[in-house]
Amino acid sequence: MRFVVNLNGSPRTIEAEAHENLREVLRREGILSVRAGCDGEGTCGSCAVLLDGRLVNTCLLLVGQVAGRELRTVESLSRVRELSALQTAFVDAGVVQCGFCTPAMLMAIFELLEKVENPTREQVKDALSGTFCRCTGYEQVFKAVQLAIERRRDPNYKGFIAPEFREELLHVGKVRRKVDGYQLARGGPAFVEDRVAPGHCHLKVLASPHAHAYIRHVDTSQAEALPGVVLVVTHKNCPDVWYNAAGQGFPEPSPYDHRMFAQKVLHVGDRVAAVVAETEEIARQALDLIEVEYELLPPVLTIDQAKAPDAPILRKAHVEYVAGAPADLDTYNQGADPRDGHIIYQFPIHADPHRNLAASVSGGIGDIDQGFSEAEVILERTYESAQVQCTPVEPHVVYTRMEADRLVIHASTQVPYHLRRIISRIIGVPENRIRVVKERVGGGFGAKQDMVLEEVAAYCTWVTGRDILFRMTREEEFIASRTRHVMRVRIKLGARRDGQLTAILMDLEANTGPYGDHCLTVPMNACSKSLPLLLCDNVLFHVHTYYSNIPPTGAYQGYGAPQGSYALQLAMAELADELGVDHLALLEKNRVRDGSMLEILRCLGEGREGIPQKVFSCGLGPALEQGARMLGWGTPLESPDPDVKIGRGVAIIQQGSGLPGLDSGNAAVTMFGDGTFMLLSGGTDLGTGLDTVTVKMVAETLCTRMEDVAVIAADTDTTPFDVGAYASSGTFFSGGAARNAALGMKRLLFREAAEILGEPEENLRLEFPSKVASRSGCFVTYEQIARYTQSGTGRGQLTATGVFVTDKGSFPYGAHFCELAVDTRTGKVKIRKYYALQDAGTPINPELALGQMYGGALKTIGHALYEQMLLDEQGRCLNANFVDYKVPQIGDLPDDFQAVLIDTDDPFGPYGAKSISEISCNGAAPCIAAAIHDAVGVWMRTWPFTPEKILEALGTLES
Amino acid sequence: MASHFHQPERIEEALRFKQELGEAAYFLAGGTEVNNSKSKAAQAEHLIWLGKLGLGGIKRREGGVSIGAMTTLQEMLESELLHPAIHQAARNHANRNIRNVATIGGHLATCRSCADVIPVLLALRAWLRVATLSGELERDIERWLLGERDGIVLSVEVPDPPADLRVALECHTRTANDVSLITAGVSLRNEQGCMRDLIVAAGGVAASVVRLHEVEAALEGKPLPSREEVESLVAGQVNPIADIRGSADFKRHLAATLVERALRKAWNR
């Protein structure tokens, strides 16, 4: 049928059936901005447009409902290369991070501003009440709206957006328009799905309905016979390669315990088969035609079940070591069941898979017994964290295709180079046959540090030659991508009466689920990013990680630190209470400070000896002082409502900036004929602003305008190696590499300029914009240098490369404070004030740094209060959707939400920068739990702190 | 996905389609339920769209206000003709995006246990105009809730409340953007220190929103008793089911708390 709608101001005839889904039809019509994050359940708002001037979710509408009506999408807001005032306001305020939700947010605010000239905070919240953004924490939207209003009057209005740093620098530390802001604010094309060509195939996975079973028999013949089916893959015909899906530097600490398809399924949602078909519908039908016979095994869901002496064993695998095999390995392997496949360790991680132990480690400093014997007070508590999902609004998605005889992978990944390496090994082709193009990533948060689906699509394309799109559903995202490790942490503290710590014991058990990705390193990080915050001579930690049949775990922003921090920081709050001293004073007495030597890090390397570090830039002192002042710490609190009690809490936090001795980043800077530059960066921007960081590094170093530096990043054919975006390494390593490449370019510029000007290099300096000037007053422009070098007599086009590696650790520090109200009759917690104060060294992009902090804080407020994946006894997830798994949104913002950058200067990071994002996730759970205790006197030792649990703790409900 | 999209322009036509197609057909209003990928209706073969029947709009009538079935919850929220308590209830409903399409007719027909706007309609003694093949009729909302849900809702009729009517609503959600777990809606008049014409409605405690008649009867004509008394009275009258959002005990406790709060709020107004 034909429908006429008014689309973005002009009539458009659409060829469609009346009952077709509007979102899909709009995509077909080339409107790419209608994104999908919830598979049409209407809960994410990413697909929103204006229908007759009102914001609606297009996934919930049919074409017939909108015939003759007016549709307006974000595509209408900008002209060819010009963004509207609203769009620039969004980008400039730092509220465009990954950009996946940006079109929806823009249309929501567009509608609001059409109707209300000067909206209130509440009106903005209402306008965005249906838009889910996992990145930004929303807070900067209010500024964006203000900015947009001003810019309607004066398009060049700047206003105050964020504090700036380093007066002497041009770009670094300044508020500058994000380099990918233009692309994201326009609504694309930008993401993997925007790249697919007509005629591509769809890949769908048959998921195991059982948590633990052998596949006794699988028959794919009927599926294969279905017209339109291109390929069916199962454990019978996939490559017999065991690998590791964790995107980590080689050799990885994680065990190689994945096979593309295995004979044993280990969680509900585990892969049984894949179908590649001409259409999604055919692929779905084919899945139904696959017959599988399972031999059911009892599921193992908890740490206690996994370590029980008679526990069902997930991994009776044949174990191999690349290095460091134990002497009794042959005997060990006699217990293996061939159906359980293999596990390969690059080096020992003290695993015992035949007893469900995925990894273990212990270490410490001083003498723990001595420490406890010196203690006047000993406190021992256990804390547990729940399984939470990263929920990037864009689920995992990949598009694979052949270009001549090479494989091209359009990926939404944090680790393009690791992907290339791992896939090359699985398919058995050299790395130079594979190109991974990292597209804009619609949120990663750690879930996209792992290879969750790429190898299947890649293999199928390699075998069939077909273009393949593989996109996870929201349900698959919950049950088959990555989640936070479930942890149980026993803390034992010894202290003198005056609060001086004498001993810390951290005994941590983790549940890694079916695979060992990150099974050693996430739990270790829980220790290594929490213990060094406290100065204590006697420290001991134990880590034991167990396999189980829960949905897979992996990296999640913070990487174990949120769980470790929750346990140790809340134990400190409990200790303060026990000692009768002020919590803040107790932290002040024991905290790390400038000049502290962190010996404990020697035993916290990732599977190898670590490097002890000295602390050079610690912003904790000012963070605590300023936060306490902002909150009025210690002043009395009165609640006007007798049912509502108010309390305050604090937690101190830290992270690292990449992994010294393990991570590396590379970059190259090339000069073009007019004296502008192209930066090739290995760094992977996930919406964090990394591409802006690297451009700033180059523009700053080369005294040029940011517009004079174009960037291509994370395209493995074009850009040099980088470990990827994880471990808070982006600014430090990828940024450092860009700066080093620019320094190389600077040397080349001096060399050429010296020759042109006939002056010694010592006399030369760079001068903004784009000149090499001499003390004598003469100068040469970059354009002149470019012409000179690129002429027939020149040395050739100037290109400089840079690498960043280091054995130095730079730790960002921070303090999170909150004030909250507990409704003692409903158990509901309302956060009234939340202050995140963090030192990032030199914040390269201050407005984006603040955005990272707001986003991390709100996300983890969600983890602390609302989020938890619920499993039944069979290991089925009961809330694998946004109706039942509740994420915080704009309506849940603290009434007063402030992120504050504490100024410190780091000696090792580029321009003094440290990391910013992950650390933001470490404060919410402990500071909220401490505040709940302050309000109502109960300690919440398992997260999330739901109303029901709080009422139970209060004794209002029986537990 | 449906394969037929019918667009009747007369009510009888719509009713007749439904009669002929039976279970295979769904009326379609805003579509937040029907077009939802997770709903059963998404599998229906036939959709009968109600968008061409002229059922939109909010109108003043003799003695009250009439809300057309196709009126969206956002339109209700913005209408100055409606009681502020209706605004509040509509505001509790999901979020802007959903409110912009979800209709009051669809809301009533979906009849969720925790439908956010139904308690206030009970509290305001609203009724429905319903079209059936045997003609147009007026239907009491309570009977609608109890299962007499045949036909097409044409409008919700809200009578003008007496000047001294006090209405109060409460709801509990997990996050701000959530379907309510428990709701409470009450209305009463304070006649010389006693509660009169009491209506107490609660959502989330039964298959659909219910009026708590025993609670009403126990309190009618009395001053508001102590908190504990009211709470235990309510707790004794509700039997919510346990689900992943909460245990039965928790929900019962919430219902008691919220009804008591609503009563006290109305009482003190």
Ligand SMILES: Cc1cc2nc3c(=O)[nH]c(=O)nc-3n(C[C@H](O)[C@H](O)[C@H](O)COP(=O)(O)OP(=O)(O)OC[C@H]3O[C@@H](n4cnc5c(N)ncnc54)[C@H](O)[C@@H]3O)c2cc1C
């Ligand atoms: C993301 C999301 C969030 C939600 N949140 C909430 C919430 O917070 N609170 C809440 O109470 N509800 C909530 N709902 C449910 C909501 O009440 C309904 O979705 C909505 O009100 C239904 O209206 P509609 O016009 O979209 O109905 P439709 O989807 O068009 O229809 C729903 C049902 O009603 C029938 N129907 C529609 N109109 C009529 C009529 N005039 N006469 C007879 N039958 C009719 C249809 O046949 C269908 O069975 C939510 C739904 C979604 C998708």
Ligand code: FES
């Ligand atoms: S895709 Fe439409 S609301 Fe999520």
Ligand code: FES
């Ligand atoms: S910027 Fe909103 S989801 Fe990423």
